[in-house]
Amino acid sequence: MKALSTLFRRSFAHGVHPNEHKTLTADLPTQRMPFVSRYVLPLNQHLGAPAKPVVTPGQRVHRGERIAEPAAFVSTSLHSPVTGWVRAIGRRRYPGGTFSQSIEIEADPYATQRLDVERPRSWRTLSLDDFVSVLQDSGIVGLGGASLPAHVKYSLREGVKIKYLIANGAECEPYLTNDHRVMVERTDALLHGIEILQSKLGAEETIIGIELNKPDAIEILNRRIRPGRPIRVVPLRVKYPQGDSKMMIKSLLDIEVPAGLHAADLGIIMNNVSTIAAIADWFGTGMPYIDRMVTVSGPGIERPSNLVVPLGTPVREVLRFCGGSSDDTREVIMGGPMMGTPIASLDAPVIKSSSGILAFTATETARPKEYPCIRCGRCVEACPYFLNPSRLARLAKARMYEEMKRIQVMECVECGSCTYSCPSAIPIVQLIRTAKSNIRSHKRG
Numbered sequence: 001m002k003a004l005s006t007l008f009r010r011s012f013a014h015g016v017h018p019n020e021h022k023t024l025t026a027d028l029p030t031q032r033m034p035f036v037s038r039y040v041l042p043l044n045q046h047l048g049a050p051a052k053p054v055v056t057p058g059q060r061v062h063r064g065e066r067i068a069e070p071a072a073f074v075s076t077s078l079h080s081p082v083t084g085w086v087r088a089i090g091r092r093r094y095p096g097g098t099f100s101q102s103i104e105i106e107a108d109p110y111a112t113q114r115l116d117v118e119r120p121r122s123w124r125t126l127s128l129d130d131f132v133s134v135l136q137d138s139g140i141v142g143l144g145g146a147s148l149p150a151h152v153k154y155s156l157r158e159g160v161k162i163k164y165l166i167a168n169g170a171e172c173e174p175y176l177t178n179d180h181r182v183m184v185e186r187t188d189a190l191l192h193g194i195e196i197l198q199s200k201l202g203a204e205e206t207i208i209g210i211e212l213n214k215p216d217a218i219e220i221l222n223r224r225i226r227p228g229r230p231i232r233v234v235p236l237r238v239k240y241p242q243g244d245s246k247m248m249i250k251s252l253l254d255i256e257v258p259a260g261l262h263a264a265d266l267g268i269i270m271n272n273v274s275t276i277a278a279i280a281d282w283f284g285t286g287m288p289y290i291d292r293m294v295t296v297s298g299p300g301i302e303r304p305s306n307l308v309v310p311l312g313t314p315v316r317e318v319l320r321f322c323g324g325s326s327d328d329t330r331e332v333i334m335g336g337p338m339m340g341t342p343i344a345s346l347d348a349p350v351i352k353s354s355s356g357i358l359a360f361t362a363t364e365t366a367r368p369k370e371y372p373c374i375r376c377g378r379c380v381e382a383c384p385y386f387l388n389p390s391r392l393a394r395l396a397k398a399r400m401y402e403e404m405k406r407i408q409v410m411e412c413v414e415c416g417s418c419t420y421s422c423p424s425a426i427p428i429v430q431l432i433r434t435a436k437s438n439i440r441s442h443k444r445g
């Protein structure tokens with residue numbers, strides 16, 4: 001009993017407890033989505049500079065072949081998810097409603113779609129700098145949400161020594177279960193990726209943080225970790241946003257990462273479990289990042305599923321494969337319900353950050369009437385970053401951006417815990433998000 005009580009204390013301050021809705025897909029084995037006829041690959045699927053095309057319209061491309069190269073250090077490659085022909089390079093729909101420069105590929109219906117790739121140099125023989133550069137070719141980005149090209153985190157400042165590698169298996173967003181399935185179905189790939197990163201970074205220990213609602217993942221990892229390895233599985237309380245990097249570090253190590261510092265400055269590197277498994281695929285087989293694990297779920301989905309989807313597949317095709325969405329579907333979200341983005345058109349493609357495609361009906365999307373703030377303080381209690389969301393919302397409405405900056409609006413990670421907890425239905429995070437975007441454009445201008 002003592003062990004259990006210790007486990008249940010593993011968490012961070014504040015946060016919320018939205019309904020999980022994970023049982024719709026948590027136990028479903030992953031299926032592979034069949035190839036479709038047309039793919040759209042935006043060049044800006046990651047933070048940093050968009051990738052630069054290295055193909056031209058009409059060119060034949062093979063599955064796994066590089067079609068765009070990194071344009072800067074914070075940028076990564078893009079590879080073809082199918083064998084076929086480049087049909088166009090131009091502006092195409094992006095999931096959030098904007099348009100972005102993209103490579104359009106028509107699949108060859110007679111091709112075998114066999115992956116014909118070369119393995120990169122053995123990771124064991126690479127210096128850390130070479131490891132970073134080889135990884136940049138893989139196209140892998142952080143799969144936990146931010147989409148920072150994966151290699152960037154491992155380019156350490158002079159003198160930084162990494163003590164802990166954290167594998168983030170929290171997957172705290174409701175509905176999403178694809179990280180869960182990776183831990184259960186691709187346990188060996190995850191452990192191989194941990195071995196690679198731990199060795200390259202010289203980390204003393206790896207901690208795998210998993211919320212207690214994934215007991216099978218906790219059990220299988222504990223069973224597969226070889227005795228004596230410096231790898232620990234730590235179960236965590238189920239709470240949102242447990243998967244946020246600063247919350248995870250606080251929960252696992254009781255360390256607070258101060259504003260303006262990166263975890264690496266404190267000797268900690270954290271990666272999502274799916275990112276780590278993708279790194280193992282790259283170094284083990286030469287498989288670049290061309291397929292995304294997606295949870296397709298929500299009350300509007302006929303057959304909720306976890307799917308391996310080739311990048312660039314139109315959302316419409318994914319929904320069709322899952323039996324379609326119901327007539328009363330009002331909104332399709334890419335990502336989780338707390339931080340995801342409504343999809344403006346079902347022609348938008350699956351991209352590297354598409355962890356979920358969720359269909360919601362009128363019941364879930366009904367916007368309750370907004371009432372004045374009653375100063376109940378619930379949003380303040382919910383905010384894991386100890387901000388004052390009600391004040392930020394008031395200032396955002398008044399467009400008082402300088403004052404917002406003074407009270408640390410840029411620290412807000414847009415987790416939505418404040419909006420979720422507000423009894424007056426004030427769209428706090430939406431107001432903050434718009435204000436942050438205005439502050440950024442003002443700075444650029």
Ligand code: SF4
Binds near residue numbers: 382
């Ligand atoms: S203010 Fe930002 S960080 Fe705090 S709860 Fe709201 S969205 Fe999350």
Ligand code: SF4
Binds near residue numbers: 372374375378380
């Ligand atoms: S939760 Fe809503 S009503 Fe309560 S203090 Fe915050 S903004 Fe005001």
